[in-house]
Amino acid sequence: MALTERPGMAPLFLVSMATVGFEIALTRYFAVAKWSEYGYWVISIVLAGFALSGVVMALARDWFARHGTALLTVLPVLLIAAAAVGYHFVTTNPFNPLQLQNQATFGPQLYNIAGYYICLLPFFFLSGLYISLCFVLNDTQIGRVYGFDLTGAGLGALLALGLMTVVHPFQLLPCLLVPLFAAALFARRRRLAVGLAALVALAGGQALLLLGDAASFNDYKAIYAPLHVPDSRTVAEIRSPRGLYMLLDDFTERVDTDVSNNAGLLGLPGPPTSFGLYRDGNRLASLPRPGPVDAGYAAATLAALPYTLRPHPRVLLAGASGGFRIAEAQALGAASVDALEPEPVLRGALRQGLGESPPVTAGGTVRILAESPIAAVRASGPYDLIDISADFLDAAEANTSAFATEAIASYMKALTPGGIVSLPASIREFPAYAIRVLATARAALLQAGITDPAAHVLVYRSAWNVRILLSNTPFDAARIAAAKSFCDERSFDISYFAGIDVAAARANIYNDLPAVSFEEGEVTSGEGAHDAIADEAKPVLLGQSTESARAFDLSPITYDRPSFYAVLRLSQLGTILQRLELLPQAEIGPLVNLAVLAQAAMVALLVLAVPLLGGRRMRAGGPGVLRAILYFSALGLGFLFLEIFLIERASFYLNDRTSGFSLVLTGMLIFSGLGSMMEPRFKADPRRGIVIAVAVILAWGVLLLVGLQDFMLATLGLPWLARAAIVVALVAPASLALGLPFPLGLGRMGSGGFLPWAWGLNGAFSVVSTPLANLMALQLGYDRVLLAAMLLYVTCILAFPRLRKST
Template identity: 55%
Template sequence: MSDAKVTPRALLPLFLISLAAVALETGLTRFFAVASWSEYGYWVISIAMTGFAVSGVVMVLGRDALLKRASWLLPALPLALMGTGAAGWVGVTLNPFNPLELQNGVTWQEQAWNILLYYAALFPFFFLTGFAVSLYFVRYAQAIGRVYGWDLLGAGAGAVATIALLHLLHPFDLVPALLPVLAIAALLTPAARPALLRGATLLVLLASEALVLLAAAPRVSEYKPVSIARNVPESRVLAEVLSPRGVYQLLENFTERLDTDISNNLGLLGLPPPARSYGLYRDGVRIAALPMEALAAPYARATLAAGPYALLDHPRVLLIGASGGFRVAEALALDARSVVVQEPEPMLRRILIDGIGPVPPLPLDPRVTLSDTHPLRAPGERFDLIDYAGDILDAEEQSRHLYAAEAIADELARLTPGGVLSLPVNIRELPVYAIRVLASVREALRLSGVADPAAHVVVLRSAWNLRALVSPVPWDAARVAALHRFAEERSFDISFAPHLDAVAPDRTVWNELPPVTLESETQAAGDDAIAQEAPGVLGGTPAEDAFDRSPVTEDRPWLAPLVRLSALPLALARVEVLPQAEIGTLVNVAVLAQAALLALLVALLPALRRGGIGAPAGLVLRALPYFAALGLGFLMIEIALIEQAAFLLEDRATGFALVLTAMLVFSGFGSMMAGRFEARPRGALLVAGGVILLWCGLALVGLRDLVGATLDWPWIARAALVLAITAPAGIALGLPFPLGLERFARRAPRLLPWAWALNGAFSVVSTPLANLLARTEGLSALLVAALLCYVTAMLVFPRNDAQ
């Protein structure tokens, strides 16, 4: 082992390198969200972990030669990172990737090449970052815990720094702000010729900044809605707000209109269309219309959402989502007695209170109450109508939790006996999304003790949208007849209702909706796909094909993906009919396949390298499952926590950054404690493993309930709760890796870089695998899988140095 002196000054450059790397990694995920689509941001994590894994392989192959040159490699690496980071950023911004062309049989090959170009652009930076970390491991092998701790603490600081900078800088401006951190790392690294290092650092920093500022061309994809809106003549950005959760822009142009489902018979009903509006965009995607004129809704009676109002006399209404205030005006125009508004999107809530640019706050009205209560925790009173906004899923990703069966059951419990819950679903792309919502409604009614769920559901739709109207009491013929009259006057369709055949035996289908399947390239027969499937799914016998029709639950709160993993060959053959959300899943599978191949190659490295890696075969056979299990388990726990934190904090970006920071910082503290257990590492591992297993068990039993019970806490209290939940797991998770490195390295120091490579390679696998596992099996499956990983690690850890 190296006898180089380990001091905080010696490890501070490592801290700064890790800070810059994680800040760049986090910033790149925001870049993809703004420039392209957020689901492609996880590539950055895959590329980063691939670079770390390959760096370990290189260190295995050239450990002795590289260690001899560490005195000049360590100060040179931050300079190389500045250059590769700047060049990688330029390459990313110039890449013409268009994910929409992945759905075209002619153009997808070019886009696959563009994906490889992303890897080519970013791999050098993350490879050199991993190389720097592994070189510090080898050079200061006598203090592995402290080295790993400084690495993790720097990474945690990088996540915090990114969130802070995103309040001040556009994501396109982050890289120039991060390059000086690497320059400081270079200047703090001990060097034989300090003056030469200072001159080289200044020269490389200036060259890198010039490259970034002059050659990079970050842009929003021309296929994103904001690009189309900005290209309209005389389009103007009236306001812009920067925040970690997104870049918000208020646009004015003559094309901006309220996107609500209005009858084609508007003129026959003698009603005017909605007035012009402003458009509010987040990360280039339109999330709401905001009123340009005095807020009014004379068109309200012609909307699909007006259906329940035809049955209710001056209802007490709970609006979940205000659609920029338009839904409030619509409810009042439809004779609501009182309206309570819960707006789940934080910026839209702020606009209702304070306004933005030329848009004033929501007008004061004694009938309207803007509630601070979380949408999943309604005020104590009961309501005649609980009405979800049609754009609620577009406006706020975390609103998907509102469609979980458990959440729907809670909403039903807040209705008066004759009340109605109105759930909107967009059916423009795939009607089967609506079928999955109906499956969730059925499960909610079952949870509520209803024996015949089909008797409590009416499905009202237009050509593009659907409303599932759910009642706590069975629908009678009179109410169904009233809804039928409402639909006929507006050329809407009732796809399912009890007593419908008796009420309207000769009804006309006004809006044809043929089913979409993957099994056949020809369009299936039928003029109403929902009418064909609703009886089966509400009766508990859904159709069986390539699409998943299982209910959305709190454990699996996603409407997508719909394509079953077993049907991936069909999906690839019919990729042109799938919406973008499903394409992201297919790409995730491709990333997983690439990651699995890399992990296999790293795992076989001792066998492939002539002469092995200088370690006994028995030790290698223990190290392989040990470090692979740690790479898989750590990220599975992290991703499960990120999902819960995003829900609790109502913001994925902040939830991601807070959990990442907490996991890294607390794991860093745990890692620094590893040196205290040199005499009894197995005992320390068993204690840490026991804490991890206990934490996973408690999380499985009570984490979701704890999150649900604290949704109304002040934001700072919820953030503190995230830290409190993460701390014990994080400290315990920080111990196994350095404990394993120290124990295995005693017998075979050459195992160190291979162990680092193994951990990185299986972390590459863990990211796409955890995403697929969560979306197909549920978040609980992640915790169970992580628990099994750490049980495996404890079982294979050597009992003594001789093993």
């Protein structure tokens, strides 16, 4: 079909920008108002909408081509309306994740999730239709179209992230309607009428979103109760791509630490009142009120024992807990404190204060540093005590790497003789978390050259938390006796030391901790006092199997498999679904990935069926259809596999998930867009282009598999800007190559129904790729995800589509 009028690229650029911006705005809404894991489930409809648009376009390609210019004129106006109305109904949806985890109440929540799909699918379907139509109407300029699509998406991500610094997360979408309005102004037909319609849609959408704003914190979020107690007030608020930070002043806020019930008998005060700092509605830390910090309670805390065993230590403190842990360390006699606070807002509160909370007095024996513990021990060791705060793990996603086998081994090598590493673990929900930290500690001690790990470990606990102490010299009788005395005075329990008699120790347990069977959902121990940690500590340290290991994945945490909370065995999915009400929020992620994968598989099957549904013209492709299925499916999987691998590695390197995500996402989109614009250079010999692109990707992948981890560790001490530049430099060459295979393959599909079908096929398998890659990383590690991506691109060479005539 000859087309006399081809659309310009500026509207496509703006539509792509707004689409990715809307996706990120939805991510922020769910992270603040609900839980981010469920937001990921709902937002998976984005690429599903793209895939479905490709199906519709493929089945009715001729009609869309005949009316293409008119549709491109009207679609931006419809997109404004669909975005505004869809987001409004998202914010009014009464979805409650806690009820979804209860078999008696989950039914209505499935309807609420379906409601999210109904609200969001129109926008992303229309957006996919717009982009797909641009490919059809510009079938001789595929590389150029794809380049504007990707670069627009990359800058849309940057725009959304930049807006988060000034705009409340609930108000992001009104700003993102403006690029759609601008796209409508580029209409080639009836410009005045379309402009007026777009203006009316924009004004109506803004009025609906700003005047009918129903977004708020759900009542199960940690911030909800303190935000609504009498006289509660917000004394500071920070808007950032990392989250919405709110500092609350109310009578419920106190220092969040594990203090002995015997503090009064010891003549020690209780923790003082404080401000409460929340991020996205979740409690992050306590911040001190004006005036001197009274840390007299420090000697009654669970974390105080190492300071008794190693008097006047030089301390590396990972996580300052708003400054209270620094005051505690000083009160316990620390000779010096290097306090690490990688979380930028917490670090800013320590250095400059936040709202009415004053800064921490540093200087002299106290340094406040931005490094991760891994970088700090390489730069500033040795230390007498490396103390990780109980809230450090949850302060930032990237902090999970501090609990990896390789990290703990590096801590052991940075200790002075007789030094101690103090690791926290919570037993509020699953004692298995503490057992997994023990298994990781054993692997780390072996890696550090200690042949008898069991002699170098001491474990003690309260009712809610465990401390695992590791030393580079065995814990001798004197230190064990001192630990027993410390715990007896504070009603803490010792769960393990070399030579412990577990049966005899049960007679003097202060905090009963019976074993719980996850399979049966009930306590399995008999009468009397119990210590489930003591029952399994020795076998774990000896490398033996335990009851928990049969129910949970207790494999050591590593840089390649850093997920701390992923202890559920997905092979026992039936049992997990029966015990949904017992699952902590942190364990929901893998189940959400499974749900998204199931949904994505159904969408992919629908797209795969298009050649069967599209009549004789589509079925005539024969073996060429099979090659196209392999090619575009592999592209959809491979691109996202590489993106997820790079985001994880960049997050580790920058010690910040948000920065890693931002740099990798925008870098890959923009450089891939630039790479796709090189497609005309290979029109004469497209197979040569795909071979060159895949060769670059494979060589780059091999270099990363062989040397990336060592390179990152060797350069962790560089300034953040230098490391960020290195991330961009690592992303750029592969991304340029990644931009070529899709337009090269799409150019072989002709201008008939196969072209939008291939577009939809790529979108459908992009939906599959994200949950599949996440699950692979949990089970096999991120290096296997990279290796799988490389194999997928090899498949692209073998399945490169044969030339198809235009229809």
